[in-house]
Amino acid sequence: MTMKTLRVALLTSTLLAGAASAQDVTLTIESWRNDDLTIWQDSIIPAFEAANPGIKLNFAPSAPAEYNAVLNSKLDAGSAGDLITCRPFDASLELFKKGQLADLTDLPGMANFGDVAKSGWSTDDGAQTFCVPMASVIHGFIYNKDAFTELGIEVPKTEAEFFAALDKIKEDGTYIPMAMGTNDQWEAATMGYQNIGPTYWKGEEGRLALIEGTQKLTDEPWVAPYRALAKWKDYLGDGFEAQTYPDSQNLFTLGRAAIYPAGSWEISGFKSLAEFEMGAFYPPVQAEGDECYISDHTDIGIGLNAASPNAEAAKTFLNWVASPEFAKLYANALPGFFPLSNEAVALDDPLAQEFVNWRETCKPSIRSTYQILSRGTPNLENETWNASANVVRGTETAEDAAKRLQDGLASWYEPQK
Amino acid sequence: MARKAVRWHIAVFLAPAVLIYTAIMIIPLFATLNLSLFTLVDRARVFAGLDNFRTLFGDPRWSETFWNALGNNAWFFLVHMLVQNPIGVLLAALLSSPRLRMAAFYRTAIFVPTILSFVIVGFVWKLILSPIWGIAPGMLDMVGLKSLFTPWLGKQEYALTTLALISVWQFVGIPMMLIYAALLSIPDEVLEAAEMDGVTGMSQFWKIKLPLILPSIGIISILTFVGNFNAFDLIYVAQGALAGPDFATDILGTFLYRTFFGFQLQLGDPHMGATIATAMFGIILVGVCIYLFLIQTRLRRYQF
CATH class of the missing domain: 3.40.190.10 (Periplasmic binding protein-like II)
Incomplete structure (x- = not known):
């Protein structure tokens, strides 16, 4: 009833x-x-x-x-x-x-x-x-402030300082220096290549030159970020080849990793999970005093x-x-x-305010592969995922990867022929 | 003698099955074959004949991906044939042994993974094998074999085999059940006659039972073949549509998905997608024909 x-x-x-x-x-x-x-x-x-x-x-x-x-x-x-x-x-x-x-x-x-x-x-x-x-969304690096204080590391501004900091964390051994995996591939491309890249290719200047065809992916500004990525391999956690994106997020928020190559979209999720204080720094520049560039996509x-x-x-x-x-x-x-x-x-x-403040000091750009360049077959964005993951895993050299991408792009994109 | 009446009931009883099968299988199949003969020029669909196939097999970029996917698929199938089916036969032989206790329990336990969703299987195995949280490294450590552990799903040389073995784990219940049924259907008189002649134990299996279940093994092989060449879900769940690392786990299904639906910035291309689907259909058709005409006709059948 x-x-x-x-x-x-x-x-x-x-x-x-x-x-x-x-x-x-x-x-x-x-x-x-x-x-x-x-x-x-x-x-x-x-x-x-x-x-x-x-x-x-x-x-x-x-x-x-x-x-x-x-x-x-x-x-x-x-x-x-x-x-x-x-x-x-x-x-x-x-x-x-x-x-x-x-x-x-x-x-x-x-x-x-x-x-x-x-x-x-x-x-x-x-x-x-x-x-x-x-x-x-803005790219950069989120770091564990407690870990940095504990190990006495300053926030790195230049590439040399960045790798010195990574070395120091690795030497100490309490933390995995950097949380990133290559299983999902896009982490290596988006959080890796597109994150640190604009500093090398000077943001919009390089991106537009690539679209116009005055620069090639095999030029130094486009190969250099791959060379830097290749060095990351030694600072990633054990078995990073099978580490997925959620794995990386968890490694960092559980406090097991010190630095997380990030997109700003992580902030809200991280805030609710992490029990330590977090800070952020923009992609390190090559030499002291160089202009900084960020991906503000x-x-x-x-x-x-x-x-x-x-x-x-x-x-x-x-x-x-x-x-x-x-x-x-x-x-x-x-x-x-x-x-x-x-x-x-x-x-x-x-x-979040820290990220958005970079808009004042650094020159913003968007991801290099998104406008026009991913229209053909092979698709430059997908190829960049693959190449970045290969470079980080060490199965392809920076130069080979850049050459493969350039050949692929030139095969269909008129200004690059 | 009266003329034979038209037997309407045959058509009537066949109609539902024929109609449904036509609507959801035959028409889409031909629509796909048809789609592969067209291409888009300035947003208008234009008849292109076999141009799409020329691109797929002639353009080095397309054909390289295609042959890579086909090769991976062949390896995926080979692992199933070499591991899944022999284990299936072995398990069935053990299960049908009258001395085995708790046979019903084993039968159920081994069959259960078959009804699990790919998503669950992919996710669970990814966790088991995870170098960070997985229990695999821990268990290997317990027996002192930690050095054997590598992030299998992330290594180019192991990823595909690992996934194939996961799929074997999931589906080994199917050959087991089919063979088990075939073994049960062998009449006791045949086995008793064999025992009278002194053929027992292992030699009874090899000489009497195996020849009698060969037709079932044939059917299982062809089911495995069709299933494997249509596979997609497990790879997609575990490795994503880009089938990493470096396309080492890319099979025809994931290649088709990427092309047809697009991926990330890559826009979907229904016509090239349909071309790949047609190629897959052709491969499966050839495989099934080889089986039907060359193998099945030569299998000896025994009537009891």
Whole structure:
């Protein structure tokens, strides 16, 4: 009997809920950030819904590794959500060209962003923009402050100091000097090559020269970071060849490793896990007094599914995303994802603030392989993962890896032929 | 004599199976074969004939990846044939021995991994073999063989074999069950007659039982072949779509996935993907035909 009452009650409540929300527009957001589910549900969605009655949001993320494949299939089948979280550059550009992402050039909120911020989601000539920039991530190194104090190590500024510090940690033996593995390959490329690289190829200068074809991947500024990476091998933990990305994160947050080559997206996760104080330093420069460069990579944008029946409501949401209000909310809810809007946002998190401060002292750039250069076969980004992992494992020399990448790029990219 | 009535019931009873099989197997298969004959030019689909195959086999970059994947796949299959199936036969022979106690328990325990998801198997073995948290280094240390431990999944020379053996661990229950069933179906009279003639123990297995279960072994081999050349899940779960280290574990399934759906910055190419899928279909078809026409027809069958 109670079973039946319960069932009736459930049914009634479902019907009632259905009736109440009948006038509301519900916008579904596709995303790969399943880590952020609680942040959306607890702070972002309530804030938006309070300010915009009548529009409901449904944040529906999928696993990062499958996101692109899942999203493309959903868009082709017409079952994708109203709002699409945009990967930077070609993946989204392709969706825009196929007419699956709407043109947002005239969205009033776009005025809050500079050209560099929009570059990740604009056509090659910059005339049309199709996603609202949400956040960038900055590369650098996070270190265990307690370990550094214990061993009396200063924060390294130059490459020589960096390796001296690693040597000292290794000699002492209490800590694994650096937590990184090559099993997942992308760690070596993203946290390794793209992290320390801009210092060698002088950020935007080198990146644009590569796109124009005036520099080659076999030139010294592009080989040197591989040579530095090859030296990392001796400072990684035992069995780093089979060490996965979560392994590296755990090694560091458990206090077993002293330095973690990082992306700023780690900050919120690390803060909740690590029981020691953490600090950060930017990629060491070659010689004292050299200018420093950081990878300040445009990573997340959000766009409008061109087939969405709720375009007006979606645009209201996108304008809100472009506002300083959202920037502040998002940056503080997710320390480590830095807003791209022109207005500076003060962060409550000191570690995140440390990262974002580098924007003042160092020259920012984005990852070298992302714009235009990964359009052909072989895919330069995938090849860079493979090459970086090989170099760190010591199965390929820096010069061989660079030559292989250059040959691959030159095989299809006109300016490099 | 009245003319034979049209036997409608045959068509009626076949219809559900035929319709479902056509809708979910035959049509997609031909759609895929068809897709491989087209290519995209300026976002428009253009008929390209066999151009995609020319690219796959002619372009050194494509063909190198393809042959690497095929070679790895062949090794993956060979490990299964050399390890999984003999162990399966051995386990079945032990299980069918009337003197074995707790046979039902062993049978279940060995079969259980087969029903586990690849995701669980991949994850659990990655943890077991992990150089950082895994129990493998610890256990080797206990018996003083720590020096034998290496991060197997991260070494180019061992990764594929390790994964193949994990897959063997997972699926050894299937040949075991099939052979076990075949062994049980051997009539007791045959075995009693053998005993009368003094053929017992090992020689009874080799001379009487093995010839009688050869057709089952044949079926298992072909199932293994088809399963292995369609494999994807385990490699994807353990090593990711780039099938590291340095493509040492890249098999046709992961190569197909990367090409068809794209990966990271690489955009998906349904047409080249379909081309690879067609090549895989061809390989499996040839393998199955070789078995059907060359091997199965020569197997002797015994009627009891």
